[in-house]
Amino acid sequence: MSIRSLQRTTLRDQCLDGLRSAITSGQLPAGHHMVETDLSSAFGVSRGTLREAMRRLEQEGLLVAGPRGQLRVREINEGEIGHLYQVRAALEVLAARSLCLHDDFAARLEILRGCLQRLHEVQNDLGEQIEADLTFHRTLCELSDNPVLLSSWLALEGPIRITVMHAGLERALHNMSADRHDHLLNVIAQRDPTHIERVLFEHMDEAAQRLMRAMEAQSAG
Structure with missing residues (x-):
């Protein structure tokens, strides 16, 4: 070891x-x-x-x-991954919609941009990339100013980390790519709640599907 x-x-x-x-x-x-x-x-x-x-x-x-x-x-199965990312998506949609209602939205958006910049800087370091990815999403929830929402998201963070190892390097890197998060931040910047909801659910569903396919491949092998 x-x-x-x-x-x-x-x-x-x-x-x-x-x-x-x-x-x-x-x-x-x-x-x-x-x-x-x-x-x-x-x-x-x-x-x-x-x-x-x-x-x-x-x-x-x-x-x-x-x-x-x-x-x-902890071990996580395919069904748990699906449920985990559904709940995560719902929390982050609520966080993003709440963020859009703040008078200082522009200042809060800049905080998220800083988190995204960090993700761009660590694209060649898997460990740092994981931390930067989680920091971006955690900060989104923090900026909602909803402590119940944040504590609910934090309760998912451990299981979310567990799913990373199931993905394999290629899938993990894709899920945490800076480009995927650039698109997400651009959508949040438009302050369109309906668009934000659709894109965030798509973002999480794509990640979950990749994780579940990785588990299926491992089981078949």
Whole structure:
């Protein structure tokens, strides 16, 4: 396991980031049982620090407890992916429509443009690309000024990360491409609620379909 040891500063947060990245990248694959002794040694942290990080990932939905209480990386099936992206689309449509109603819409749109610029800058780094993609969508929800909407979206973020590993590199890169998000931002900039709803649902449906096709291909293989 090529997980590098962590510096002795903010160990829990670094361990949390490292575990999250290892899960999202597939280094710790779906269904993998989290063996504390192996992981604490790999990360160079105590088992107590590791447990704190794993508890956080369980809250995020990246880890689940098995029958005996041992944590493992969450597995997601095709049906769950479809439902996940339907709910995600509904939340982000509501966020975008709410954003359009703000008097300072232009200023808020510039914040989203900054997130999109970051996505353009990291197109050759899968890990950073994942973070930039999620930051764009999370920021859209934050800018709605609806805390219930945001907390609902955050509850989906862990499972969304899990779906990335199912996609395979080519499909993951397509779903997170800057060009797809350029189009999305341009539509939001027009402040047409009906158009926004159609395009956002199409955006999410395309991503979900690619993920589900990847799972079908893996099952067939």
